[in-house]
Amino acid sequence: MQINSPQFKQRATVALQDMRLQKALSKAKGGFIDKRLAAISALPEFEALRERGKAIKQHTLENLDFYLERFESKVIAQGGKVHWASSSEEACQLILEISRAANAKVITKGKSMVGEEISLNEALEADGFKVVETDLGEYIIQLAHEPPSHIIAPAVHKTREQISDLFHEHHQQYGLTQKLDTVPELVNEARTVLRSQFLSADVGITGANFLIAETGSTVIVTNEGNGDLTNTLPRVHIVMTSIEKVVPTLNDATTLLRLLGRSATGQEMTSYTTFTTGVRREGELDGAQEFHVVLLDNGRTTMLGDEFKDMLRCIRCGACMNHCPVYGSVGGHAYGWVYPGPMGSVLTPLMIGLKAAQDLPNASTLCGRCEQVCPMKIPLPTMLRQHRINAYEQDLMPTRARWALKIWAYLAKRPALYQKLASIKIGILGFLGGGRGSFRYLPFAGAWTKNRDFPAPQGKTFMAQWKARKSA
Amino acid sequence: MSSREQILGKIRKSLGRGVLSAEQISVLEARLATPPLHEQPQVNTDLALQFTQKLQKVGASFSDVENESLIPFALIALLKEWELPLQVVIDAHLQALPWTDDIQCAVRVAQDDDKVSVTEAFAAVAETGTVALLSSHSPTTLNFLPETHIVIVHRAQITANLESVWEKLRQQNMPRTVNLITGPSRTADVEQTIQLGAHGPRRLHVILVG
Ligand code: SF4
Numbered sequence: 003m004q005i006n007s008p009q010f011k012q013r014a015t016v017a018l019q020d021m022r023l024q025k026a027l028s029k030a031k032g033g034f035i036d037k038r039l040a041a042i043s044a045l046p047e048f049e050a051l052r053e054r055g056k057a058i059k060q061h062t063l064e065n066l067d068f069y070l071e072r073f074e075s076k077v078i079a080q081g082g083k084v085h086w087a088s089s090s091e092e093a094c095q096l097i098l099e100i101s102r103a104a105n106a107k108v109i110t111k112g113k114s115m116v117g118e119e120i121s122l123n124e125a126l127e128a129d130g131f132k133v134v135e136t137d138l139g140e141y142i143i144q145l146a147h148e149p150p151s152h153i154i155a156p157a158v159h160k161t162r163e164q165i166s167d168l169f170h171e172h173h174q175q176y177g178l179t180q181k182l183d184t185v186p187e188l189v190n191e192a193r194t195v196l197r198s199q200f201l202s203a204d205v206g207i208t209g210a211n212f213l214i215a216e217t218g219s220t221v222i223v224t225n226e227g228n229g230d231l232t233n234t235l236p237r238v239h240i241v242m243t244s245i246e247k248v249v250p251t252l253n254d255a256t257t258l259l260r261l262l263g264r265s266a267t268g269q270e271m272t273s274y275t276t277f278t279t280g281v282r283r284e285g286e287l288d289g290a291q292e293f294h295v296v297l298l299d300n301g302r303t304t305m306l307g308d309e310f311k312d313m314l315r316c317i318r319c320g321a322c323m324n325h326c327p328v329y330g331s332v333g334g335h336a337y338g339w340v341y342p343g344p345m346g347s348v349l350t351p352l353m354i355g356l357k358a359a360q361d362l363p364n365a366s367t368l369c370g371r372c373e374q375v376c377p378m379k380i381p382l383p384t385m386l387r388q389h390r391i392n393a394y395e396q397d398l399m400p401t402r403a404r405w406a407l408k409i410w411a412y413l414a415k416r417p418a419l420y421q422k423l424a425s426i427k428i429g430i431l432g433f434l435g436g437g438r439g440s441f442r443y444l445p446f447a448g449a450w451t452k453n454r455d456f457p458a459p460q461g462k463t464f465m466a467q468w469k470a471r472k473s474a
Numbered sequence: 475m476s477s478r479e480q481i482l483g484k485i486r487k488s489l490g491r492g493v494l495s496a497e498q499i500s501v502l503e504a505r506l507a508t509p510p511l512h513e514q515p516q517v518n519t520d521l522a523l524q525f526t527q528k529l530q531k532v533g534a535s536f537s538d539v540e541n542e543s544l545i546p547f548a549l550i551a552l553l554k555e556w557e558l559p560l561q562v563v564i565d566a567h568l569q570a571l572p573w574t575d576d577i578q579c580a581v582r583v584a585q586d587d588d589k590v591s592v593t594e595a596f597a598a599v600a601e602t603g604t605v606a607l608l609s610s611h612s613p614t615t616l617n618f619l620p621e622t623h624i625v626i627v628h629r630a631q632i633t634a635n636l637e638s639v640w641e642k643l644r645q646q647n648m649p650r651t652v653n654l655i656t657g658p659s660r661t662a663d664v665e666q667t668i669q670l671g672a673h674g675p676r677r678l679h680v681i682l683v684g
Contacts, residue, residue: 026665029665029666030666033662033666034666045515046516047513047514047515047516050513051512051513054512054513058512064489065494065498065502066485066489067482067485067486067489067493067494068494068499068502069502070481070482070485071482072506080648080650086476086477086478086480086481087477088477088480088481092477136673137663138661138663138664138672138673139661139663142663155662155663155666156663157663157664158666161665162664162665165664185664185665185667185669186669188664189661189664189669189671189672190671192672193671193672193673196673197586197673200673201586215506216506216509217648218648219648219652225659225660225661225662225672226659226660226661226663226672226673226674227618227659227672227673227674227675228672228673230614230617230618230653230674231618231619231673231674233651234614234615234618234651235615245481245485250502250505250506250509251505251506251509251510252509252637252640252643253509253510253511253512253637253640254509254510254512256512256635256636256637256640257512257513259636260515267662269656270528270601270602270656271532271602271603271604271654271656272656273532273655273656273657273658273659273660273674274653274654274655274656274659274674275604275654275656276651276652276653276654277648277651277652277654278650278651279648279649279650279651279652280648280650281650282609282650283609283610283649283650286609286610286613286650287582287583287613288583288609288613288614288615289609289613289614289650289651290650297481299477299480299481299484303481303484303485303487303488304484304488305488306484306485306488306489307487307488307489307490308488
């Protein structure tokens, strides 16, 4: 996928003024937040599950080599193949070879963020394959030639009117000439169009939410059923996934499933949770006859040894972006690459380089909500801060910002002075930054303040509240 | 060096260690051999009650029959109620039921224009209103292509949590596909409005036996 992260400021400015985008974002946001809250309030065990989920992932990461090798041997024992890819290019190459060997013409795809990460569609299309995204959201953005703007709701930035226009333009070739208006009509038409694609596909590519070492299974979590038609109907099934997705056992995956659905869409269980293990067995009448799993590294093994290790616990639920005030204002496209929101601001610099993505760690108010809602308790703000420190140390920052940071660092080491200043006036930091301090330095500051008011500090400062709570 | 070795080597390097010792491996093997049971949500002691409540919550429907031999009649009544043709595709295990000439049963994989499929569950989960179906028992396409999917669940098959399904499954070879199905197909991709019947069944109905 094209990298647009260096243009974050410009893209954020445009996004803030895009009325249709703002309408779509405001529609989506409340829904995600309310549904998650209702689901976790109904589960008293949720906190305990979070701790357990974190422990499971930490245990797996500490023994990642063991579990990956075990997963591989189980896949092979069930008639499948495992392919290891250090880089995106290598992963694409592997999938091209499998698809060529299968003599494929039409390839259906279930939603895969790793597929986006490696720009799989571009690679397949350049090689002459017809690639059809089958998740409704992915299908919509494929028609629009746009990248996803959310990791679980890829077309969340599109309004119904825009989708109606897209279908009207692209479905005429199937004799579907009427312009549709309502949600049921639009969903039905997509169902009809995609049905024929499912049935004619030679290769189906899905992602995986989890890999199970105990059984060699790959797991997908969906609601539409497109992933299941993708992995069942074609002769060849390819799973494009990454190394940190492995967990030891079916029981471990079950704990993570309880966290994932609730954090993502507020569902206790999505409509379809599917465990796929190897190839069609003797005597069976359907199911893929070839099963390939492509395991991608693309920087993950490096993260395992540095200060971003915790990020490998991420189960891609999207809660951090749903609760992020910056994401909620500018949408996913402003971030300029595959992964948006707080998790994207951590991952993107690690995958495309801090230089190209240096605005992203600053695209955060460090309000801390992402960490609060993250089911895997990933310290996202700490890691964003770490990126800022790294950018500073690598000399990637403009001089003015370096000065503001130096002053901030001086104050941060002197909590008494910091609190005193902060409680006098929050704007003092700006003053210390030479009238153009930290807050105004936000890379999209111009657009930000043009379009909304900086929230007035309410009541006590965070430190004061925290102290009060601690003593309570 | 192959990418496989490269990746495994980098993992070990990042973890600051070499290959795991035999002792460490045996600890991990033991964890795999006896999977730990983690915290589970509380489930009503009346499993069938919670299962059916959850089914309704996720937009599925259900009905009861006293014993297996009544399934064909219950099915005919349902199809008439839904104004559907009396034609179904069933999995081979259901062939032995006392079918009558009133209804046409095909035993095969699903085709695009099939309206109704009937398959037998491996287990059901009260915690979430989920049915578990195995490819070793019925063709997977039956679970996804028809617009109406009817699942036969015996009361005794209802377990409290998913972990019990895994325990049962560990007695056999892991099938190619385990489908955990919780309600009909749905999407919220157009303006976050939930719409049933995205690509899979628009209707999921459970017939509880016993
Ligand atoms: S970082 Fe946490 S909240 Fe964000 S997608 Fe990953 S698991 Fe979910």
